Amino acid sequence: MRETVTLRLAPEVIKAAKRRAQADNRTLTNYIETLMIRDLQGAAPLEVIAPPDIREFEAVPLPGETKAERKRRDALFHALLDKSGR
């Protein structure tokens, strides 16, 4: 038997969540439940906190680093930003 709960959320959060749910073809309830299940299962998405212009930042040369290693570091940086949707 499913339980009914009452949530008190900020209007702008509800508005954004409804938009996201609609884009996913879900109900708001299903969207919230999916997020909760994902979090409870430990499969949290990649969370990247970064300034808006983060992609403009260049790798600082490191002591003893080869060109190939620096290229690899750059590739990883951009791949993580791609994955996080930034």
Add this chain to the structure above:
Amino acid sequence: MSPPPFLPGQFVWCRFPFFEAPLSPGEKERIVYVADIRQHPARRVLTVMSLYTTTRTWDADAARPLGIIPVDAAAAARMNQKPFVIDARRIAFVPLDEAFFPRLRTPDAAIVSTAPPAFRSQVENVLARLAGRADLVQQLGPDMPGRRR
């Protein structure tokens, strides 16, 4: 510009920000793992790619999602720490300044320890897997071609 006070592969004290307030330093200092240091070419400012760590131990029976790197007591002690967990799924690019790194001007520049090369490779591999880039995963171990034994 002078070289950065610490390098990728080091653990440092940082006020890791909350997701809701990315531009403000977090309330408390915690130890983070430095995964990269980058510079804005025009503004000449540095940003530190920091991975979240916690001393809350990971339940051995619980499923371990990709991105969670538990460090046991022995390995942690070698890195001058108590047992901890790196959550490589939580990444913050934070400005290299005293607001985020309050111990920056101390003699050790907030550095807690330096991870051994194998540990650093392990973290990089986890990040590569999180990014879905298998091509960036490094093969480790003494039996790899070209690797000295």
